Amino acid sequence: MAGGPVLTRRDGLKGLVGVAAVAGLAACGGSDDEGSGTGGGESGGGTGGDVIVNGSEPQNKLVPTNTNEVGGGRLLDSLWAGLVYYKADGTPENDVAESIESSDAQNYTIKIKSGQTFSDGTPVTAKSFVDAWNYGALGTNAQLSSYFFEPIEGFEAVQSEPPAAQTLSGLAVVDDTTFTVKLLQPESDFPLRLGYSAFYPLPESAFADMEAFGENPVGNGPYKLKAEGAWQHNVRIDFVPNETYDGPRKAQNDSLSFVFYETNDAAYSDLQGGNLDVLDAIPPSALATFEDDLGDRAVNIPAAVFQSYCIPERLPHFGGEEGKLRRQALSYAIDRDQICETVFSGTRTPAKDFTSPVIAGYSETVAGNEVLSFDAAKAKQLWAQADAISPWSGTFTLAYNTDLGHQEWVDAVTASIRQTLGIQAEGAPYPTFAQIRTEVTNRTITGAFRTGWQADYPGLYNFLGPLYATGAGSNDGDYSNPEFDALLQQAASTTDQDQANELLQQAQTILFTDLPVIPLWYSNASGGFGENAENVQFGWNSVPLYYQVTKS
Structure with missing residues (x-):
């Protein structure tokens, strides 16, 4: 990071x-x-x-x-x-x-x-x-x-x-x-x-x-x-x-x-x-009821946490122009609003960018972010264009760890993809976070996988440089775009805050075209004591x- x-x-x-x-x-x-x-x-x-x-x-x-x-x-x-x-x-x-x-x-x-x-x-x-x-x-x-x-x-x-x-x-x-x-x-x-x-x-x-x-x-x-x-x-x-x-x-x-x-x-x-004093991760099964269950001991406030999933370009059908079309189609195929409401009971907010609304400089109107809206017709059109390059075969899998309560939203996302694109899509569960991270780090994972970012420090750059700059340590999909890297460098070196934010928003427009990850939603700090x-x-x-x- x-x-x-x-x-x-x-x-x-x-x-x-x-x-x-x-x-x-x-x-x-x-x-x-x-x-x-x-x-x-x-x-x-x-x-x-x-x-x-x-x-x-x-x-x-x-x-x-x-x-x-x-x-x-x-x-x-x-x-x-x-x-x-x-x-x-x-x-x-x-x-x-x-x-x-x-x-x-x-x-x-x-x-x-x-x-x-x-x-x-x-x-x-x-x-x-x-x-x-x-x-x-x-x-x-x-x-x-x-x-x-x-x-x-x-x-x-x-x-x-x-x-x-x-x-x-x-x-x-x-x-x-x-x-x-x-x-x-x-x-x-x-x-x-x-x-x-x-x-x-x-x-x-x-x-x-x-x-x-x-x-x-x-x-x-x-x-x-x-x-x-x-x-x-x-x-x-x-x-x-x-x-x-x-x-x-x-x-x-x-x-x-x-x-x-x-x-x-x-x-x-x-x-x-009464056996635990503080919990910072409410399970999906309790999201609809935890505020009533805990009363004034419930916590549900905005936080600098961004959720997404990654489809590495090295995977079959996801490299080059074909891969770009497929990632865009998969993004349009997800009904984020419905999932945030039905699965998360309002404890998530559909993503509008790659950062977080609690960070200074955030904008929900970054050019290109229409790819985060649900549009079944657009998704099918883009998928067909990708098929014209190389026909799709097999099953789209989305890996997640079961120890931290991700199955419900993965099931909802893959169901949305199945229903919209008419392809087979399913979750790929791993027992622990450590196990899935080891495969991600070793580049041995064979499908898409859940990703997320909890900011290291309160800044826009921290959501972009560590994850998408060429060679960055948390760049799990090995994304590389020289134009994006150049904008990051310019933003880092300027001493004018407004100018830096403008450069970082320009950098995000590139991400919306390439989609190194598929943005999903921002997380609230949802917990209790x-x-x-x-x-x-x-x-x-x-x-x-x-x-x-x-x-x-």
Whole structure:
């Protein structure tokens, strides 16, 4: 996941608080005053208690630069503190950083607060960040989030085979609390990106055996592992407050446990039965009733989450002009309005673009987005044009993981395709998210597959660059379009916010022609909390602010 929107630069960047104020970038996933309607603010408070929440087994070991999925990401964000963090409404605030400054949006000086330590007591220094970023960028380490470091000078050298350099030339340690970053070009939104997990620091002990470290990670955030071996794979992981952390996200509870449920139905039953304190994924079976069931403990607010499905061009019938026609036909064949109402009971909104309506710069009138409307006649016409190139045969399959409640909408989408196009279409279930992601990552999956994006940081670019730029780490369909890449680069380098947004909308018009994924809908943060849970607040990206949850 890489990139981000471009902040407006006025007289240099003098720390994150000033940058946020100038940019006006506040996503609408809740606010400090209103939260999710539960009371409680950013600082939390209460009587503490042992808090149990839902989660999912991470795809990989817990290494910040090799985790780019939600299950692992929420664990990293509890175990680590970055230079900045994002408040509930998406505004950035300094965490480990004392200041992040630049006069030209290309050369940055970053100072961290003195006296910071990891949970094992070792110091957090400027070198902790520089070493971690160098590890993540080095091509031979094959880190999923390596492209986050692409804007930094020297990235091409560390990515070459064999590497022409072992470290990024654009990073330099000045002293224990200061380091500098030189980018290849001005990118005024660079400070906004620094709250994402790829930019977290690492202790020196991590580099001795990164595989072992990822099994028992040591971070510098509000929590730490309860004990060595506290991660019971496919079952749960247990955290306790990290007493060495003294930042703005200090844990208000006595412990935090993530339980990895096989289904969201089981999680919802536990919530109703008092065995789960916070749930951020209501199962389809309960979407029509959960607000009545939970009353003022129900949460249903906008969030920066985009849902889609991907049909790689490498699949038979989906390359070249034929593939473009078929993807457009499949998009026109989906009745998004009906599915959002009947399957999701109004907890989803039909997509109008590739980003999210809670992000500054969003537009529902991007040229070409008529392909997201339901038009059976247009779908049949385009499919026939593709058949004229190469007749279709076989079954259209859409892969999904059954552990997080996707069967209902996949059944609805494939039914819409069958009825509209008159072809065989069906879901292809995988038992776990980790299993489907492994096949997607290894490029061994043989059909279309569900995709989604929960923003790393509150910016339009973050929904585009990481997923569709050539070679990007989350570009699961291996999409590549030089014109699209050029527009992304222009948007990243401009220091004018309005101009950057215009360029990103132009880039989306290309996506609407090529359809590297089929946009479906935007997700709300739909969840709930138990009768004894207090200070529950869901953030701009739909993730609860776990550190402030308490139990009466």
